[in-house]
Amino acid sequence: MSDTRKRPDFKTEEEERAFWEHHDSSDYVDWCKAEAVTLPNLKPSTKTISLRLPESLLDGIKQEAKKRDMPYQSLIKYWLANEIRRNQGTT
Template sequence: MAKSLPEFKNEKEEAEFWDTHNSLDYIESDEPVEMELDPELAAKIRERARTKQVTLRLRVSQIEAVKEIARRKDIPYQTLIRSWIAEAIRREQGSGA
């Protein structure tokens, strides 16, 4: 018999729960089910599928500085670098340069 799910106060609490629990313990059966994704999540998944990996050579001091900033923001350093690149692209495109 499957365990019942607790009520979550917010997404962060739910994410922490799933980080420490096995989802298989909460499934009633192994029958296939149909699910619908939130349109925003579906768009993010499609966008991520269109990414391309690149390699950049950075000084060790730059990488360590980025990692420290990312730690303070509590995000992965690669995510921080991607957000900085996206921000710079928006700024450049907006300036007409």
């Protein structure tokens, strides 16, 4: 749609949220002209999980992390992410 209305100015986030709950954004934005956005500094949401590992495995992971001078949890995440990328063929 090329005939879009001017979006109102909002004083607060709450005011804007209330507005968009009752209005269609396609009346205000020409989505055909929208471009993809990259947010390089946006940190993905995380979720805490509990993972039971044999003590010997955890000790080995901690030793490997110490060699790399990084927290062992970060090393586990790194290994998991690499394995997923490898299995998806995107390395």
